[in-house]
Amino acid sequence: MKKFVSISFVLMLALSGILAGCGSKETGGEGEKKIKIVAAHNQTSPDNPYQTGLLKFKEVAESKSNGDIDVEVHAGTIGTEESELVEKLKLGGADVVLVSPGFMTQTGIKEIDLLALPYLFDSYEHWEKTVDGEVGEEMAKLINEKSNNDFKLIGYWSAGVRHYYGKKPIEKMEDLKGMTFRTQTSGVVADYWKEVGAIPTSIAWGELYQALQQNVVDSAENSYPYFVQQNHHKTENGKYISETGHDYTTRFLLVNGKKFDSYTKEQQDIIIEAAEASVKAEREAVYAQEEEYKEKAIDEGAEVNEIDRAPFIKLAEPIQLEAAKNMGAEGLLEKINKLK
Numbered sequence: 001m002k003k004f005v006s007i008s009f010v011l012m013l014a015l016s017g018i019l020a021g022c023g024s025k026e027t028g029g030e031g032e033k034k035i036k037i038v039a040a041h042n043q044t045s046p047d048n049p050y051q052t053g054l055l056k057f058k059e060v061a062e063s064k065s066n067g068d069i070d071v072e073v074h075a076g077t078i079g080t081e082e083s084e085l086v087e088k089l090k091l092g093g094a095d096v097v098l099v100s101p102g103f104m105t106q107t108g109i110k111e112i113d114l115l116a117l118p119y120l121f122d123s124y125e126h127w128e129k130t131v132d133g134e135v136g137e138e139m140a141k142l143i144n145e146k147s148n149n150d151f152k153l154i155g156y157w158s159a160g161v162r163h164y165y166g167k168k169p170i171e172k173m174e175d176l177k178g179m180t181f182r183t184q185t186s187g188v189v190a191d192y193w194k195e196v197g198a199i200p201t202s203i204a205w206g207e208l209y210q211a212l213q214q215n216v217v218d219s220a221e222n223s224y225p226y227f228v229q230q231n232h233h234k235t236e237n238g239k240y241i242s243e244t245g246h247d248y249t250t251r252f253l254l255v256n257g258k259k260f261d262s263y264t265k266e267q268q269d270i271i272i273e274a275a276e277a278s279v280k281a282e283r284e285a286v287y288a289q290e291e292e293y294k295e296k297a298i299d300e301g302a303e304v305n306e307i308d309r310a311p312f313i314k315l316a317e318p319i320q321l322e323a324a325k326n327m328g329a330e331g332l333l334e335k336i337n338k339l340k
Helices: 002-027 049-064 082-091 101-107 110-116 124-131 134-146 187-196 205-213 224-229 257-262 265-299 310-327 330-338
Strands: 035-041 069-075 096-099 152-166 180-182 199-201 219-222 240-255 303-306
Touching (some): 035 049, 049 069, 049 096, 069 265, 101 187, 110 134, 110 310, 110 330, 124 134, 124 152, 124 240, 134 152, 152 224, 187 199, 219 224, 224 265, 240 257, 240 310
Parallel strands (some): 035 069, 180 219
Antiparallel strands (some): 096 240
16 A cells, blocks of 8 residues: 555656646746846946946846846945955855956955956957957856856956056156055055055045045056046045056956856856846946046046056066966966967
8 A cells, every 4th residue: 555655646746747847838937937136246336337237137137038037236235345245145145246356366266366467468459358268268167166166257347447546647657656555455466566666555445535535545546437436536636647557457247156057047048148248238338438437537627647658567577477377377377468
């Protein structure tokens, strides 16, 4: 009797599965039930390219899934620091986040910091060839493997070309000597600016306007859309912009790999398609806004000057080589340089 009951039970389960399978073709199936994705970045301006990118991600994901994927976009509302966003990504409080190579090295994936080396790239074309090609694929694989699938990279975004801005213009390297400079305070980026003669100083992005205004820090660096939207150029310690062009900035669009693997194949494909669309939209926004916000800064009283970048580049080259060696990324550096 027990054997008969067991067999009947198994047959009943099998039949349930068949019926469920039949239902899935008509309703989208259990595996295609609605999912909610919390997508977040750390910028608070609604005009920021990050917002443009994530809104495009939302548009494509929701339309392609016929509403089965619901995307909620947060612009600095669940964290203005990258550390907060990454922690939320790991713990499930966010599903898609933006993060920099410099922060990612804090997770123990040191090779990633290669993309943040000063003067690594000499143009947007060079940068795109790098991240959209073999090097970008290798970096994505490293991130996924070394994070034990906590992080899966689904797109490379740009945060523009970074320049110096401060209380005085710089014409030559010596002009930075002794100046407090809001930038990374550890790692290769900090080492480079120390070699230049500046004093790397840690100031939270949300507090930088006040720090410049109150003379807490002499200078900072970022790309036009980012610091002009925050009105840094209107402060006494931000009105002089010298186009150092020291970093064609890379940002990583990340999902939690384990959670991504739990989605259906169709949902995964839609998320990847949405990520690709977001990459295109975000980059286009950055490229367009760089000139727009440069003109806005000048119109509002900022002074812009170009510099001879050759001495800065020359100083960077041995630092790049040493850093790549320490990261075990000499081969990647060589591949990047060959793409120039």
